[in-house]
Amino acid sequence: MLSTTVTVIILTISTLVNDDVVKAQASDLNWWKHAVFYQIYPRSFKDSNNDGIGDLRGIIETLDHFPNLGVNAVWLSPIFKSPQVDQGYDISDYRDVDPDYGTIEDLQELIQEAHAKGIRVILDFVPNHTSDKHQWFIDSIKGIEEYRDYYIWANAKTDDNGNRVPPNNWISSFKNSAWTWNEERQQYYLHQFASAQPDLNYRNPKVVEAMKDVLRFWLDQGIDGFRIDAITHLFEDKDLPDEPKSGLPGYNDTDYEYLNHIYTINLPETFDMVYQWRQLVDDYTKQDGGDQRVLMTEAYSDVNHTMLYYGTADGRRLGAHFTFNFNFIKNIDIDSTAYDIVDNAINKWLNAIPAIYTRDFERTPYQWDTSINAGFNTGAKPWLPVSEKYLKTNLQQEEETDGSSHYKIYQALVEIRGSPTIVSGDVEVEAINENVILMKRSYDQSSIAVFFNKGNEDVVVSVNDYVPNDNNIEIKSINSLRDMGSSIDPANLNLDAHEALVISF
Ligand SMILES: [Ca+2]
Numbered sequence: 083m084l085s086t087t088v089t090v091i092i093l094t095i096s097t098l099v100n101d102d103v104v105k106a107q108a109s110d111l112n113w114w115k116h117a118v119f120y121q122i123y124p125r126s127f128k129d130s131n132n133d134g135i136g137d138l139r140g141i142i143e144t145l146d147h148f149p150n151l152g153v154n155a156v157w158l159s160p161i162f163k164s165p166q167v168d169q170g171y172d173i174s175d176y177r178d179v180d181p182d183y184g185t186i187e188d189l190q191e192l193i194q195e196a197h198a199k200g201i202r203v204i205l206d207f208v209p210n211h212t213s214d215k216h217q218w219f220i221d222s223i224k225g226i227e228e229y230r231d232y233y234i235w236a237n238a239k240t241d242d243n244g245n246r247v248p249p250n251n252w253i254s255s256f257k258n259s260a261w262t263w264n265e266e267r268q269q270y271y272l273h274q275f276a277s278a279q280p281d282l283n284y285r286n287p288k289v290v291e292a293m294k295d296v297l298r299f300w301l302d303q304g305i306d307g308f309r310i311d312a313i314t315h316l317f318e319d320k321d322l323p324d325e326p327k328s329g330l331p332g333y334n335d336t337d338y339e340y341l342n343h344i345y346t347i348n349l350p351e352t353f354d355m356v357y358q359w360r361q362l363v364d365d366y367t368k369q370d371g372g373d374q375r376v377l378m379t380e381a382y383s384d385v386n387h388t389m390l391y392y393g394t395a396d397g398r399r400l401g402a403h404f405t406f407n408f409n410f411i412k413n414i415d416i417d418s419t420a421y422d423i424v425d426n427a428i429n430k431w432l433n434a435i436p437a438i439y440t441r442d443f444e445r446t447p448y449q450w451d452t453s454i455n456a457g458f459n460t461g462a463k464p465w466l467p468v469s470e471k472y473l474k475t476n477l478q479q480e481e482e483t484d485g486s487s488h489y490k491i492y493q494a495l496v497e498i499r500g501s502p503t504i505v506s507g508d509v510e511v512e513a514i515n516e517n518v519i520l521m522k523r524s525y526d527q528s529s530i531a532v533f534f535n536k537g538n539e540d541v542v543v544s545v546n547d548y549v550p551n552d553n554n555i556e557i558k559s560i561n562s563l564r565d566m567g568s569s570i571d572p573a574n575l576n577l578d579a580h581e582a583l584v585i586s587f
């Protein structure tokens with residue numbers, strides 16, 4: 083786990099030209115290049131009114147946690163009004179906060195208080211689909227002129243037996259047909275996700291404008307940017323052609339993987355829309371002044387497509403400020419060798435562009451301290467059970483312990499990440515052997531290197547080519563038995579199983 087943390091932190095550092103550091107100090111247009119982002123899952127973070135569900139006031143109460151940790155920006159998973167069919171990614175009102183989380187006034191207060199503490203606030207933007215409870219969809223079903231073409235409606239086809247069938251073979255990411263019949267409208271509507279999440283029709287200029295208005299609405303509330311959800315699915319081929327079979331073994335015709343999604347993901351129009359949104363936030367920043375508002379995209383795509391989300395290859399049009407790198411998750415697993423990790427995940431990415439990447443794996447309530455329900459609330463049954471480990475594993479314990487803790491290691495990593503060597507240094511990534519990975523950054527006579535042994539056995543390696551005899555251990559993983567401030571012997575570096583070290587020289 084810790085070695086993962088080390089990798090992620092070090093790789094989050096942009097390969098900035100040196101001038102950027104100077105510029106960043108003079109102007110906050112570049113703040114996002116150096117910031118550490120923290121994803122908050124509001125439902126599980128802190129429950130202020132003891133109803134079992136984390137909420138915005140809970141986040142307000144705990145804001146000091148972030149500067150203490152070294153975090154400068156928080157991204158909130160969706161907090162908008164939603165029937166919660168898909169964890170809030172099914173939005174029934176883009177301009178209001180779900181009562182589970184509080185009110186729009188709470189959000190305004192959260193933004194103000196966060197800004198006062200130097201923390202930026204990023205909201206989730208879910209443009210591909212609304213909830214089927216959104217008024218737009220209700221009016222679209224009724225055929226009300228303004229909203230009739232807000233969604234992707236198509237007539238049924240008839241099979242050889244005279245049965246009604248969907249207009250094509252497209253499959254939802256959540257399995258089965260991507261089309262659901264609507265009795266009232268007597269047509270099918272498209273949903274690339276759940277049937278309760280009808281896809282918006284971005285070929286309708288009214289939809290494009292309405293969603294741009296949503297972005298402006300939140301910018302007017304003072305937020306610092308958006309993380310755009312499920313962007314790859316925005317546009318579909320307007321002629322609705324059948325998709326070819328993928329030929330992948332082990333899937334049947336109800337599985338998403340059964341088809342090769344050439345007509346439903348990464349269409350050129352989708353990239354164009356991201357460029358339009360980037361123009362919108364840039365124009366807003368220019369007109370309103372203040373710091374750069376940012377766009378981040380989530381795109382489960384190959385590197386070439388992912389790069390297009392940053393902008394056109396000729397650089398004439400800009401896209402997202404950064405895109406999450408899912409190669410860390412998709413291209414490697416626990417059995418990957420150091421060579422696999424360097425080749426498949428790190429270099430593929432560094433050869434393109436590095437970006438900030440965070441991800442939470444746990445949705446159970448946050449473990450603050452040893453009080454009831456780990457301090458998530460004052461005793462009401464939380465919406466998900468609190469981990470039984472909380473008496474031993476909680477923030478307070480990790481902060482107050484005299485020994486090492488993941489919290490302290492994370493803090494130290496965030497701090498070292500701000501050093502000029504890490505911010506501006508040249509980067510070198512090597513697999514020393516099957517299990518040992520080296521990442522090194524050098525800038526102006528100083529270097530910082532990270533070694534970690536991902537293997538289950540201890541190992542001895544020679545790293546003379548990378549590290550001089552005169553070196554200092556700055557940070558060590560929680561399992562490491564070394565003394566802080568001691569040095570390693572580069573001719574004979576003995577790394578325990580899963581040991582990770584950050585060394586300066
Ligand atoms: Ca609550």
Ligand SMILES: [Ca+2]
Nearest residue numbers: 281315316317
């Ligand atoms: Ca779509």
